[in-house]
Amino acid sequence: MATILSVANQKGGDGKTTTAINVVMSLRDAGYRVHVLDTDPQGTFSGWAKIRKEKGLDKFAVENITFAMMEDRVTELRVTELRGASEIDVVLIDCPGNIQDITTEAVRLSDAVLCPVRSTHFDFQATMMFMRRVADTSTKILLFINAKHGSRAIDKSANENLARVTAKYPNAIVLKAEIPDAVQIAEFGGTGMSVAEYAPKSLAARLYKKLTKEVVECLAKSAQTSAS
Ligand SMILES: Nc1ncnc2c1ncn2[C@@H]1O[C@H](COP(=O)(O)OP(=O)(O)OP(=O)(O)O)[C@@H](O)[C@H]1O
Numbered sequence: 362m363a364t365i366l367s368v369a370n371q372k373g374g375d376g377k378t379t380t381a382i383n384v385v386m387s388l389r390d391a392g393y394r395v396h397v398l399d400t401d402p403q404g405t406f407s408g409w410a411k412i413r414k415e416k417g418l419d420k421f422a423v424e425n426i427t428f429a430m431m432e433d434r435v436t437e438l439r440v441t442e443l444r445g446a447s448e449i450d451v452v453l454i455d456c457p458g459n460i461q462d463i464t465t466e467a468v469r470l471s472d473a474v475l476c477p478v479r480s481t482h483f484d485f486q487a488t489m490m491f492m493r494r495v496a497d498t499s500t501k502i503l504l505f506i507n508a509k510h511g512s513r514a515i516d517k518s519a520n521e522n523l524a525r526v527t528a529k530y531p532n533a534i535v536l537k538a539e540i541p542d543a544v545q546i547a548e549f550g551g552t553g554m555s556v557a558e559y560a561p562k563s564l565a566a567r568l569y570k571k572l573t574k575e576v577v578e579c580l581a582k583s584a585q586t587s588a589s
């Protein structure tokens with residue numbers, strides 16, 4: 362049975378696709394067989410995969426799901442089909458910013474949601490709105506600080522603050538891994554590579570690996586809990 366993992370938050374531009382690409386590639390490096398559903402009409406993940414293919418790098422399945430398909434419950438049927446596929450370990454759904462219906466549907470269909478949060482007040486505000494919207498699901502919401510600046514005061518205690526403001530939601534888990542605001546992360550998109558391929562020795566590459574490991578541990582824990 363495949364695990365369904367969405368990358369979502371309702372705020373636009375908080376790093377969902379950047380996270381999705383690097384976590385998927387890190388999962389692949391760890392031996393997981395992944396399948397990507399791109400639900401964003403902007404098709405950012407699909408565009409990156411196209412560059413990858415054009416460059417002759419090894420490709421992988423990215424399937425586009427449109428809003429119309431969501432309405433027709435095609436997505437639900439497709440996710441159910443993929444969940445049972447013996448050749449897939451993880452289905453990753455990259456969600457769009459600001460299109461609530463798609464995100465709500467993806468959260469409902471997922472075992473867990475990976476949720477990047479920038480440290481600013483507005484990003485926290487949007488994340489709290491997102492948490493309220495998904496509070497009645499049992500889906501685990503794995504939040505982490507993205508694009509952390511080394512020199513800003515608001516970033517220093519961002520992780521603790523995120524844990525504090527989400528503490529009342531039993532399905533919220535704040536991860537230890539924090540992804541820095543890094544030049545390699547800003548640059549890798551046009552290369553068709555992951556950050557780990559583009560800048561293997563960078564701190565960013567190491568931290569995406571750490572983030573992925575934590576996600577895998579959380580997924581394993583929640584699978585154990587639901588089995589017992
Ligand atoms: N940790 C980071 N360090 C540096 N730049 C980052 C980081 N995370 C994201 N970015 C940059 O922020 C911008 C938005 O990232 P991305 O497209 O991944 O966000 P998104 O949440 O998928 O956006 P949308 O809501 O439009 O789908 C991009 O220019 C990306 O390169």
Ligand SMILES: [Mg+2]
Pocket residue numbers: 377378379401405456457458
């Ligand atoms: Mg995106």
